[in-house]
Amino acid sequence: MDLNEWRPYRITTIADVFKVYFRLAKKYTIRMEYDLEDYKNRRINFTFGNLRRASIDFIRFLLVSVFLATMILARDTESILSAKRFETMLEIDRIDLLFLLYMAVSSLLEYLWIYTFWEILVYDSAYNEFIAIQYKFDDSKLESNNKRLLLKYFIIRGYLMGIAYKIYALFFMGLFTILSHKHYALYVTDQVTLLDLVSVLIPFFILMYHLIFVSGQMFLVMFCFEFSIRFLRIRFQQLCSSATIQINRLNPLPTRFMRMYYEIYANIAKFNQSAQNYFFVTELLSKINMIFLTVFYSKQTQLKSSSFLILYISVQMIVNTTLVYHMVSFFATKNLLYYRSLLINFIRFQFVTKRTSSPLYTKARPRNLISMKAKRYDCSADLKKNFFLQTMPSNMIGFTCGRLFLITSYKYVELLLMNLIFILLFYKKLLLKEL
Incomplete structure (x- = not known):
């Protein structure tokens, strides 16, 4: 389920599922390394070394936003960063609308990160407390069939979502290769300078890397989020079904x-x-x-x-x-x-x-x-x-x-x-x- 993993996970318990879930959340949503014991004991390391990943991701988001805003503002100009130039290369009309959409999506995702990080910073994260509860989940509370379906769903669906994530990552890298080739052709024919070529390719590489990162958030983390809902739904449905069977006079x-x-x-x-x-x-x-x-x-x-x-x-x-x-x-x-x-x-x-x-149906008895x-x-x-x-x-x-x-x-x-x-x-x- 990660970019460098091509085989499905071997998972036997629900607690193992949430351990994988928490590891992916730390990489894409929380963006820092710690364990639940550190959170419980209020001993999370908030040094720059531990926050380096979050800092790099946030700086990359700012650079991408500035890059996209520049292309939108320079759409009708002859600049190398003009959006119209990329519309011609990719054969897409009004690509600036796509840039605006991506800026909105990435801004909202950054807002979620700030919200989640603040909860952890003040040690008031309901998400961490929920994960800690599921770490101790007793599989005997689930029927064997429901447990098997949940584990099978997580392994197979998670593996397919991981493959989709890899396909999107390869697609974005392929798109960067195509744009690099077209801009290099312009450089060879002296239509752009070396400085123009570098000023386009470096921001585009950062953009493609950020697109891969956002794809990880959209595919992997949202899938784990969906699994949590399915897990709670099956537990609630099983409870209602079992109680219905137990109901009697x-x-x-x-x-x-x-x-x-x-x-x-x-x-x-x-x-x-x-x-x-x-x-x-x-x-x-x-x-x-x-x-x-x-x-x-x-x-x-x-x-x-x-x-x-x-x-x-x-x-x-x-x-x-x-x-x-x-x-x-x-x-x-x-x-x-x-x-x-x-x-x-x-x-x-x-x-x-x-x-x-x-008294019409029973005889009176002495009350002891x-x-x-x-x-x-x-x-x-x-x-x-x-x-x-x-x-x-x-x-x-x-x-x-x-x-x-x-x-x-x-x-x-x-x-x-x-x-x-x-x-x-x-x-x-x-x-x-x-x-």
Whole structure:
């Protein structure tokens, strides 16, 4: 799953999955080296040597932003850094729109890094605490079939995502080779000077390297993020399924179910403290991609392979966001459905219990001390179960988009329809402007 690794990982436990997850996060998201024990004991080394990777990545982001901004501003000039020159070389119309999109994407990713780094700096990272919990995860809590499916999904899907990442990396290096060859041809024919050649190739090499780094964030880290959601989803679904089987007239709401429900709810809430910011950024990126997709497509006089590839990547980012939202919307919907099922069974149980304990159905018995204690215990258990059922529909289990809204099935469909309408209205506006 990394650029220098070409074989799938050999993983046997869920804890091993999150160890790989944490290693990739340190490379692409956190950009510094430490372990969870250092974080727990507040002994992370914040020296320049440990922060060198983060500093280099941030400086590279600034250089790339300046380079792209220069090409956008010099679009209609005869400069060697003119965007029109690259439009001619790559046969793409309005390539400056692509530069603007990349600046927006990389800026938001840098914002996520600053946000994550600040949480670690003040030792208040919910993400680290979530990973530390999963390091100690007991695989016996998962059914053997679910565990096998999760491990198989992580190995195979992660391997395929790693291959896709390598393909994108090779593509960007190939693009740099093509641009280098074309600029070298200009230099050989004395159309540009050696200084012009160097002033173009060095920034472009930095840009391609940064594109590979961003691809690693988009492919590997987002895949691990998706796996965490799938892992929590399977645990919650397994809990609901097992409790449904255990429901009977004697025990309509097992104590073990309530205990496991609280545990899974705490894990989801802990993960959401960091994930909500990522959902907000992905939603923002999705909207920016829609605007870019509509405007860029309308500006193409002829749709060639290079333009089609750019549109494909943009659509892929939108589709990935939609699929992640679809996965996340499961929690709130399943929680409400299962709440109704539990409530019906619990009411039926109480009705049957009251009916069978009525004097019309049973003979009066002398009340000794043991029966009184048992009755008090039953009343206490019923109160706990009633309170648990009352909190289920209002506990907002699941994930939120920033602090804006809880991602439910209704919100997912609403956003999907709004996105379609948004694209149609935006494209209509462009058509009317051109007419």
